[in-house]
Amino acid sequence: MFVLKHAFLNLRRHSWKCLVVCIFLFLLILGIIVTETIYTSAKRFTSDYSQQFSTVATVIEPDLSNSTHEKKLTKEQYLKFGESKYVNSVKMMASIPISFNTLKPIEIPSPIQFQKLEGNELEKSFYQVSANWFGVGPQDLVKELAESGMEISTGNSTLKMNECVVSSEFAQLNELKIGDSIQVTVTGNEKLEPQTLSIAGIYQPKKTAKIVGTSEFMVIQSNDIFTNWETIHAVENFDQVGYNNVSYELKNQNDFDRFLKEMETKGLPSEYQVMTNEANLKMLLSPVNGVGTLAGTILLGIFIFGNFGLALFSLRQFRQRQAEICVLRNLGITKKQLIKSRLLELLVVTGFSFGIALLVTNWIVQPIADWQLLNQKMWMGNVDQLFSNMPNGKTETIKSIPMMLNKSSFFNTLGITSLFLMTITAIDSYQLFKFEPLEFLLERNVDE
Numbered sequence: 001m002f003v004l005k006h007a008f009l010n011l012r013r014h015s016w017k018c019l020v021v022c023i024f025l026f027l028l029i030l031g032i033i034v035t036e037t038i039y040t041s042a043k044r045f046t047s048d049y050s051q052q053f054s055t056v057a058t059v060i061e062p063d064l065s066n067s068t069h070e071k072k073l074t075k076e077q078y079l080k081f082g083e084s085k086y087v088n089s090v091k092m093m094a095s096i097p098i099s100f101n102t103l104k105p106i107e108i109p110s111p112i113q114f115q116k117l118e119g120n121e122l123e124k125s126f127y128q129v130s131a132n133w134f135g136v137g138p139q140d141l142v143k144e145l146a147e148s149g150m151e152i153s154t155g156n157s158t159l160k161m162n163e164c165v166v167s168s169e170f171a172q173l174n175e176l177k178i179g180d181s182i183q184v185t186v187t188g189n190e191k192l193e194p195q196t197l198s199i200a201g202i203y204q205p206k207k208t209a210k211i212v213g214t215s216e217f218m219v220i221q222s223n224d225i226f227t228n229w230e231t232i233h234a235v236e237n238f239d240q241v242g243y244n245n246v247s248y249e250l251k252n253q254n255d256f257d258r259f260l261k262e263m264e265t266k267g268l269p270s271e272y273q274v275m276t277n278e279a280n281l282k283m284l285l286s287p288v289n290g291v292g293t294l295a296g297t298i299l300l301g302i303f304i305f306g307n308f309g310l311a312l313f314s315l316r317q318f319r320q321r322q323a324e325i326c327v328l329r330n331l332g333i334t335k336k337q338l339i340k341s342r343l344l345e346l347l348v349v350t351g352f353s354f355g356i357a358l359l360v361t362n363w364i365v366q367p368i369a370d371w372q373l374l375n376q377k378m379w380m381g382n383v384d385q386l387f388s389n390m391p392n393g394k395t396e397t398i399k400s401i402p403m404m405l406n407k408s409s410f411f412n413t414l415g416i417t418s419l420f421l422m423t424i425t426a427i428d429s430y431q432l433f434k435f436e437p438l439e440f441l442l443e444r445n446v447d448e
Helices: 002-013 015-052 075-082 138-147 168-173 215-221 229-233 253-265 278-320 322-330 335-380 383-388 407-434 437-447
Strands: 056-060 087-099 116-118 121-123 131-136 150-155 163-167 181-186 194-205 225-227 243-250 273-276
Touching (some): 015 278, 015 407, 087 229, 163 168, 335 407
Antiparallel strands (some): 087 243, 163 225, 181 194
């Protein structure tokens, strides 16, 4: 009973000293909870995101000019590779660079506008206008446009031989409509041979689409045209100037090696390479891992330097309490009673600090994590823009890391807080057991 009464009397008599201890512990515990929450949430997010990340195997075609292969793999061969128990879906796209002779291309402003003033006119530099001719299937066309924030506004996506889809901006610039014919020239050929295509559809940006990337990237797409796979492969010398982009979404991340061996048995030439998007996953998660690493480093620093600071702080406070301890010891109060009283006093202060720190953490941890994620992205470059041009299945870019204090994090924080409490108690107990009232009085007399 004496211990309990003495502890609460000390809390009231030494309210300012208790407040200082409370603030010190509050700052340490707050730092521990915030960093522990960010660290564990980042690790959990990385694990969950990796599980939902679709592994995509992409076939890399060789340069046929330096290869023993004279022709590229055919559509049938690519589809044969996709007939596997390891494959979830196949995406096939052929592309070839083109230019326009009789049509006006959409001019692309440079991101660095070299400007000069001549009279009252402002001249701007422009990129060299370029365009791509893509050959895809009906489903892949809709998917490709959707991933870029586009949709078919007029016409249809099921294209016949020599039919194409153009952008609404390109069509308006050249006053084109459904059924009109256009001529494009394949670049890279020694012999420039125009190709005639009929417009069967027009695509435009979705009104509600959230486009990932820069505006320049979307303007460049406005010059691109789409046809079916057979039309683009009918172009003369496509094997020399064209390129096939074929990717396979695997059912499981661990199936790649088995799928690669199966492709080789089905006739994949040795000159062809197959790569996965695991590097994309690492790059995409690099800002998240950066946030987690920084939080873990700060957590370790708070734990080490926090204990060291508490030890020094406890030593200083004990010196200020020596006179009071001397009086209490002379009144017959034992050292064990003083230690129990001090421990109860610290438990109340620590519990109050821990509760306030938990409340504050719920309010500030998410903004801190989002801010740090943004800083990591800025430091590592525009990861989202690179990610938007890579085959990643159904995975979306990372805009935020949900902060959750789970049971493991809570008990870890509680354990570290207990270590802080043990540090103060150990220092006070050691000093108290060493303390001798007679020596203290003699030292004061010598000082005086």
